[in-house]
Amino acid sequence: MISPSSVKWVTTGLTISSIIGLSILPAALAQEVPTFNWETVGQFPCRSISNSLLTADQLTPTANLDWTSCYSGFQCSLLEVPLDYSSDKGNASIAVVRYPATASKSDYLGPILFNPGGPGGSGVTTIVCGAEFAELMGPQFDIVGFDPRGVSFSKPFVSFFNTAAERQIWTPSDLNLRYPSLNATSEVISNQWSQFQLISQLAQERDTEDFFQYITTDNVARDMLRITEAFGFEKLQYWGVSYGSLLGATFATLFPDKVGRIAIDGNSSTFVYRSSSHPLQYVGIMDWEAWYSANLTGSMMDTDKTLQTFFDGCVAAGPDGCAFYAPTASEIASNLDALTESIRAQPFPVLTSLSHGIVDYSFFRNYIFAALYSPYNAFVGLAHGLAQLSAGNATGAYTANQVPEFECDCDAPATAFTQNIYESQIVTSCGDASVANDSITDLREFYANEAKLSSFADIWALWRVHCSGWKVHREGRFLGPVGGNTSFPLLVIGNTADPVTPIAWARKASGLFPGSVLLTQDSPGHTSLVAPSLCTHGALRAYFQNGTLPAAGTVCAVDAELFPGGANATATASAKRALLLTEESKLIDAVRAIGDVVSPIASMGRVNRV
Secondary structure: OOOOOOOOOOHHOOOHHHOOOOOOOOOEEEEEEOOOOOOOOOOOOOOOOOOOOOHHHHHOOOOOOOOEEOOOEEEEEEEEEEEEOOOOOOEEEEEEEEEEEOHHHHHHOOOEEEEEEOOOOHHHHHHHOOOOOHHOOOOOEEEEEEOOEEEEOEEOOOOOOOOOHHHHHOOOOOOHOOOOOOOOOOHHHHHHHHHHHHHHHHHHHHHOOOHHHHHOOOHHHHHHHHHHHHHHOEEEEEEEEEEHHHHHHHHHHHHHHEEEEEEEOOOOOOOOOOOOOOOOOOOOOOOOOHHHHOOOOOOOOOOHHHHHHHHHHHHHHHHOOOOOOOOOOOHHHHHHHHOOOOOOOOOEEEOOOOOOOOOOEEHHHHHHHHHHHHHHHHHHHHHHHHHHHHOOOOHHHHHHOOOOEEOOOOOOOOHHOOOOOHHHHHHHHHHHOOOOOOOOOHHHHHHHHHHOOOOHHHHHHHHHHHHHOOOOOOOOOOOOOOOOOOOOOOOEEEEEOOOOOOOHHHHHHHHOOOOOOOEEEEEEEHHHHHHHHOOHHHHHHHHHHHHHOOOOOEEOOOOOOOOOOOOOHHHHHHHHHHHHHHHHHHHHHHHHHHHHHHHHOOOOOOOOOO
């Protein structure tokens, strides 16, 4: 609730220099930790699931999973685990939610844990918002979401900020401020470097209880084993997408004899750890060496290929199906280039009933890049937005990514925000990686090399800077290499045109775990959840239900259209739908619903349904 002394903070006008100019406030005392908010599940919209009969005081951490009914049809628990698995440094508590199996006891197959990516994505939010997981996987399983240590409802809670207002200034919602294009101006790289030198200092000062060093992927993997054992099972059943693939691969490396079923979705390659490597990437199924050695090189091998599917799909859809239509893909590409330069020269001011801001070069580049994560949801809206921009109207493009103007009580603690994906991404990714000391010159060189791979290097290469000043590292943390023989083969899934995790990485990832099988989904977008596929998701279900792996070399088509209103797409889709069995239709609907929940997490909040 807004207090009488609240102030409306409109961050649209903030510049990088004003953010860097913030003085570091005195260190906070022991930070207030959020408890479960039983009235809501976080920042992503989903069905109404409030349970007014339950309060947060009724839930306490225990060494076992003591379930309490929560939301509507779910059960929640806080599982107590060691903060440091190598010494007695106290405990962490992991927020766990499950959608209980509905099959008989004799048919029960145990829990399937799911991680939506990030790092920093809330598994509690994801599962509660995506009960369709049970429709996809089957009634024999408990569908389990958990918030990794440091994230959202788990404790200890990671925050760099003393108040919600301070947090909003550091993490503005506007795409052009939060994700500036590295070639928007000549100062962006140096300003971003300075900002993250400061955020590292701020984080160290706010880590008053010295727990940031324990927020690492290897510890989350150990927590997953504890969750599995608390269910009474010895081996993990797990599906991880985006960063969740790294988490699954790390678990399989650390506990190869504890693999029951592990599906890693949107994969990468890995090499030998190199201590001389530089800062890191932190989304997508990624090059695992890139993560643990902090090197992002190569993640954009298929990014421009993803954009090409927009051009080709628009041509195929025709003028009635694609608002940005031109007779050839090359003409559409040229029109997009011309629009980009026009916006660079003259940005659009936008005022809506919800908020206001500027569609400038950085916003526009992010607007397009975001659509590449989720093409089947975003390409139609992207085409309309581009057509409107070409006609001088930026409202559609801005509205697709706007958020309400920020209002808060300036004295409210930052922990009032349970979705702390910004801080948890930095703490986990930088804490995982080798110590990195990039200079501004190093970053400029890195960007120049990445620009040879993709036209979107100005957006993606930004992430390398985030760990350039990070100093909090735990001795003995896992640094790779990833791979090995496992007690059950892994299922590896990759898309043919993933904008941030190329299919080449998925092929190499499969080779690191002998016996694993790569299933290729023939689609653009990030992870298999971008579009329903009876082939892909039927294989996923079979893998978990009876251990069946798809044949080597399997390539799955998707049951969706990039431009469903195109010349022949509507009739074709209707004809296909008419032939589907009821169970198949339910599976398709379930995957669509899950994808709507997961996409904003995997894209770090860039993706909105348009």
